[in-house]
Amino acid sequence: MRMSTWIRQHVAALRALLVLTAITGIVYPLAVFAVAQLPGLHDKAEGSLITIEGKTVGSSLIGQSFTDKDGNALVQYFQSRPSAAGEGYDPTSTAASNLGPESIVDTLDADPANVKLSLLSTVCSRSKEVGGREGVDGSRPFCTKDGVGAVLSVIGPRDADGEVSHPVQVVSVNEACPTTPFLSTYKGVAVECAKPGEDYSVGRTVPIFGYAATDTPVPTDAITASGSGLDPHISPHYAAIQVARIAAARNISADQVREVVEANTDGRTLGFLGEPRVNVVELNLALDSRYPFRG
Incomplete structure (x- = not known):
């Protein structure tokens, strides 16, 4: 009698394991994958990659360092906020300084x-x-x-x-x-x-x-890293103090630079969440497209 009860309990547990494995390990991942293929969601599901002439140059979700091999800021580019992810913006080592x-x-x-x-x-x-x-x-x-x-x-x-x-x-x-x-x-x-x-x-x-x-x-986001170390955005304030340098480096007017900045500035999410922000990766690519650096 006791053995029969023990067997029934374990058989029930095994059935629950198999059912949950099928749901969470097969059905759910396939459903998420199918939804990710819908128009308007596919690019985001693939990492919001940015391609130019068929070449992947970055992601609109992950920042980049616009520096030379010695870590010095390139004068023709807007600079991102600091990153504590690996050597900088490493998606495999997302982290903050913990200080x-x-x-x-x-x-x-x-x-x-x-x-x-x-x-x-x-x-x-x-x-x-x-x-x-x-x-x-x-x-x-x-x-x-x-x-x-x-x-x-x-x-x-x-x-x-x-x-x-x-x-x-x-x-x-x-x-x-x-x-x-x-x-x-x-x-x-x-x-x-x-x-x-x-x-x-x-x-x-x-x-x-x-x-x-x-x-x-000098605003806070110019000197502190984000929690993930991958944030591609800076504040409009930080972008504003960089305009003069970018304009001089690319031999264009400050108003021309501000126009590109404005085009790559996002407002608050849903109109009230967060703060306005500028996507540095997209901004620098837009500058290269419209006003190539001749240095």
Whole structure:
């Protein structure tokens, strides 16, 4: 009697396994594949590939880096937002940096290959680079003029609130010696540069706001990667500060460039979701088609 019940239960389980396998492993995939072949959906299902003269040059869903072999921005192209996916926009290695707002102290080392920048210094260096390339002010709060995080380690006895009222040593932790620190003194104590490999975590970490305006010309998407690392879009603001460079490189007017930008700008999804965005891949291809680079 018990054996019969045991057999019936296992036979029922086997039937359920076979039925669900057929539905989820055969019927459902075939149904999705069939729907993907419908007009208007086929191209999206195939990856929204962009082809020119029969050659696949990219996807409207995946960004690209428009740089030379050394990683320098090509002057004739709009630049995408940074990517943390592999070597950049690698669909097989989609990822973010996983660095958060508390990542403000760099790991310094005598060997430059072993230096690890914090999120703050990464943002500062990118902002300085973008500002220099586009001819705008790339300075930001909590950044030094040299493009690293303006962060001090204030060492000394602490009060009940953890504050160091009378520091005995102050170190600019993101500026390796023999660099001259961005700040000469802090609370009457001379600020020192950081010795690579030295641990200054015993001190109180103090980020310094500085004098840069919060309304910086360099937008956030120009200096931070997307969650996937594959985003092909930038903000209209970031596109706008690149117009002058593109126009000069292609020997056309800024208005001609803006016209192409406008044609490749998408509004909010359904009119209220997200923000307006510019597809950099499609934009650069449109520029090449209408105003080829003669450099």
